[in-house]
Amino acid sequence: MKKRRICSYCGRRIEGMEPEYRGSRKDNQEELYCSPECRKRHEAALGNIRRNLKWFAAGITLSVLLILCSAFAGTSENGTGSLLGGSGILLLGFTLLLFPYCTPETYAMLGYVNTTRLGRGMGILIMLFGFWMFF
Ligand SMILES: [Zn+2]
Numbered sequence: 001m002k003k004r005r006i007c008s009y010c011g012r013r014i015e016g017m018e019p020e021y022r023g024s025r026k027d028n029q030e031e032l033y034c035s036p037e038c039r040k041r042h043e044a045a046l047g048n049i050r051r052n053l054k055w056f057a058a059g060i061t062l063s064v065l066l067i068l069c070s071a072f073a074g075t076s077e078n079g080t081g082s083l084l085g086g087s088g089i090l091l092l093g094f095t096l097l098l099f100p101y102c103t104p105e106t107y108a109m110l111g112y113v114n115t116t117r118l119g120r121g122m123g124i125l126i127m128l129f130g131f132w133m134f135f
Contacts, residue, residue, distance in 0.1 A: 005019065005032055006110075006111050007032060007034040007111055008032055008108075009033060009038035009042035009111060009112045010111055010112070011112070014032055019034065020032070020036055020039050056099040059091060060095055063088045063092035066084050067088035069084050070082065070083075070084035086130050086133035086134045087130070088130075089126060089127075089130035089133060090127055090130035091130075093122075093123045093124065093125070093127030093128075093129070093130055094127060096126060097123035097124060100116045100118070100120045101119060102115045102118065102119050106118070
């Protein structure tokens with residue numbers, strides 16, 4: 001199967017043109033860019049991701065804990081369970097909205113810009129679901 005060649009940053013197809021390379025990553029995937037500009041922007045974005053990764057991890061961990069707590073609290077009459085679960089899901093969505101990081105596969109398939117949009121969109125959907133849980 002022929003691998004799709006897209007710009008790692010903007011997701012533009014780079015068939016029939018000479019791409020900018022950034023060498024191979026651990027998973028043997030090459031970073032390809034349609035322009036030196038995309039390459040520079042992606043490197044800056046990757047730096048940001050590395051810096052923010054601990055907040056991303058903290059947000060995900062805390063929201064999962066809240067959701068687990070809500071499962072233990074159950075949906076009793078006083079509504080503690082759904083309140084905890086709603087907060088957990090809200091936090092999960094908020095974390096994704098601030099730090100829309102996805103799997104390397106997604107980045108390889110869509111490019112950085114589109115993956116970020118996808119992550120934000122998912123964050124908003126999850127937050128809406130969290131709000132809905134409060135009612
Ligand atoms: Zn590009």
